[in-house]
Amino acid sequence: MLRILNYINGRLVEPMGGTYLDNFEPATGKVYSQVPDGDERDVEAAVAAADAAFPKWSRTPAAERFRLLMKIADLIDARADELARAETIDNGKPLTLSRSLDIPRAATNFRHFATAILHTHSETHVTEGVALNYTLRQPRGVCGLISPWNLPLYLLTWKVAPAIAVGNTAVAKPSEITPMTAYLLSQICMDAGLPPGVLNIVHGLGAKVGSAITAHPKITTVSFTGGTVTGREVARTCAPLFKKVSLELGGKNPTIVFADADMALTIPGTVRAAFANQGQVCLCGSRIYVEKPAYEPFVSRFVEAAKKLRVGDPLEPTSDQGAMVSKAQLDKSMFYVDLARKEGGTILCGGAPPTGLNERCRDGYFFQPTVITGLDDTCRVNREEIFGPVVTIMPFSTEEDVVAHANGTEYGLAASVWTQSLPRAHRLAEKIQSGTVWVNCWLVRDLRVPFGGMKQSGVGREGGDEAMRFFTEPKNVCVQVPQV
Numbered sequence: 001m002l003r004i005l006n007y008i009n010g011r012l013v014e015p016m017g018g019t020y021l022d023n024f025e026p027a028t029g030k031v032y033s034q035v036p037d038g039d040e041r042d043v044e045a046a047v048a049a050a051d052a053a054f055p056k057w058s059r060t061p062a063a064e065r066f067r068l069l070m071k072i073a074d075l076i077d078a079r080a081d082e083l084a085r086a087e088t089i090d091n092g093k094p095l096t097l098s099r100s101l102d103i104p105r106a107a108t109n110f111r112h113f114a115t116a117i118l119h120t121h122s123e124t125h126v127t128e129g130v131a132l133n134y135t136l137r138q139p140r141g142v143c144g145l146i147s148p149w150n151l152p153l154y155l156l157t158w159k160v161a162p163a164i165a166v167g168n169t170a171v172a173k174p175s176e177i178t179p180m181t182a183y184l185l186s187q188i189c190m191d192a193g194l195p196p197g198v199l200n201i202v203h204g205l206g207a208k209v210g211s212a213i214t215a216h217p218k219i220t221t222v223s224f225t226g227g228t229v230t231g232r233e234v235a236r237t238c239a240p241l242f243k244k245v246s247l248e249l250g251g252k253n254p255t256i257v258f259a260d261a262d263m264a265l266t267i268p269g270t271v272r273a274a275f276a277n278q279g280q281v282c283l284c285g286s287r288i289y290v291e292k293p294a295y296e297p298f299v300s301r302f303v304e305a306a307k308k309l310r311v312g313d314p315l316e317p318t319s320d321q322g323a324m325v326s327k328a329q330l331d332k333s334m335f336y337v338d339l340a341r342k343e344g345g346t347i348l349c350g351g352a353p354p355t356g357l358n359e360r361c362r363d364g365y366f367f368q369p370t371v372i373t374g375l376d377d378t379c380r381v382n383r384e385e386i387f388g389p390v391v392t393i394m395p396f397s398t399e400e401d402v403v404a405h406a407n408g409t410e411y412g413l414a415a416s417v418w419t420q421s422l423p424r425a426h427r428l429a430e431k432i433q434s435g436t437v438w439v440n441c442w443l444v445r446d447l448r449v450p451f452g453g454m455k456q457s458g459v460g461r462e463g464g465d466e467a468m469r470f471f472t473e474p475k476n477v478c479v480q481v482p483q484v
């Protein structure tokens with residue numbers, strides 16, 4: 001049985017407690033590896049390594065940091081097939097998705113920030129006749145980076161890359177449910193020659209390792225992606241310690257389809273937004289609002305497309321949908337489908353695990369793409385994050401109505417609007433309360449733009465300059481200008 005290790009001070013090491021957690025393969029429901037059951041002692045060692053590495057790393061020239069991060073990206077590319085397979089076995093998503101999205105994006109994350117640090121600029125303010133003010137942006141020290149299970153390597157590297165690119169050192173904790181690609185990243189960092197202590201990865205449970213990271217006095221900055229409930233706990237821990245915190249949390253994202261939308265584009269686009277990664281993307285569009293004249297034909301075509309999605313062994317190239325990440329997530333989707341029935345909804349397709357899985361996957365965590373109608377905004381199914389392949393479709397009459405629907409939950413992460421009227425698209429984008437609004441597309445990501453949510457979808461922004469600003473401290477230097 002493969003036992004993965006922590007990555008501390010440039011070495012792969014056993015957890016100090018000597019205990020391990022079972023790591024399940026979602027497609028089979030069976031244990032396939034073991035992950036360190038880390039605790040505060042491992043976190044202490046990791047923080048000490050990061051703290052010791054910080055002085056030299058923060059003074060390492062940008063050109064050298066650039067070279068090392070680009071080397072990591074190259075090694076990710078070189079091991080992409082292995083990483084994609086590891087991601088799929090660990091997470092349950094189709095291999096085609098791991099290979100086309102998650103792994104290439106991990107390399108891109110490193111390249112984006114490796115190049116960004118070569119082109120930074122700062123501000124100067126002249127106090128006429130008195131002084132010259134310039135802003136120094138300096139690394140903050142040891143960062144705590146906590147990432148979730150839905151896009152394991154993609155979201156881990158989305159934090160690691162900017163944090164160390166600007167000169168911080170880091171202690172990262174991947175989800176205990178999907179630790180494998182983080183372990184392979186440790187090997188890649190060692191092969192790339194990343195100096196010991198710059199990045200440390202401690203595996204284990206959130207309540208033990210995660211909370212030890214957020215509470216550690218030497219960790220100045222915490223970047224967290226996960227559920228809103230846990231995000232609240234992270235914020236509660238960090239606030240009295242005056243840590244800088246970025247929270248990327250859950251969503252209940254509206255998809256808004258007007259009657260004038262190009263349905264040849266909209267149907268596949270909204271189906272992908274609904275069911276990508278088995279609906280386990282915080283940006284997935286799980287509430288679909290369709291303008292009344294187009295409602296019936298849209299529902300019919302959407303259900304037809306959802307039924308065509310092939311749910312199967314994620315290692316098979318023919319599978320469009322793989323397994324959900326855990327039994328808990330599968331049960332959560334089942335719970336909400338049952339709740340939808342009780343709330344008066346109609347299940348038009350899916351609503352249960354598929355039949356016809358191969359022998360290997362008969363005990364896996366699979367669920368069919370599910371479409372529900374007949375519910376309104378007061379129903380829990382339309383208010384709470386399900387984080388599975390379960391969506392609702394509702395009709396709407398006017399722009400004012402649909403804006404009220406879209407903004408009617410505690411979340412505000414993302415939205416998509418499908419229409420061929422440009423003025424209407426801009427009107428909706430301005431009124432919808434979310435950190436991202438896509439128009440006639442979904443999950444198109446330019447890494448330079450601010451990324452994050454509002455309301456209970458999070459605090460702060462990552463991406464591009466926002467990430468560089470989050471992971472640095474601006475200092476104003478004011479120099480008296482001698483009068484001639």
Ligand code: TXE
Binds near residue numbers: 211386
């Ligand atoms: O996330 P958790 P879970 C949503 C989704 C899901 C729900 C819970 O609805 O059903 O969140 O998922 C670590 N201090 N999203 O349980 O618990 C944990 O070990 C510090 C949306 O997987 O938030 C893991 O590494 N860390 C989200 C990370 O936090 C703690 C993606 C996320 O785990 C901790 C995933 C603590 N007290 C789930 N407790 C998105 N926005 O993409 C746990 N952790």
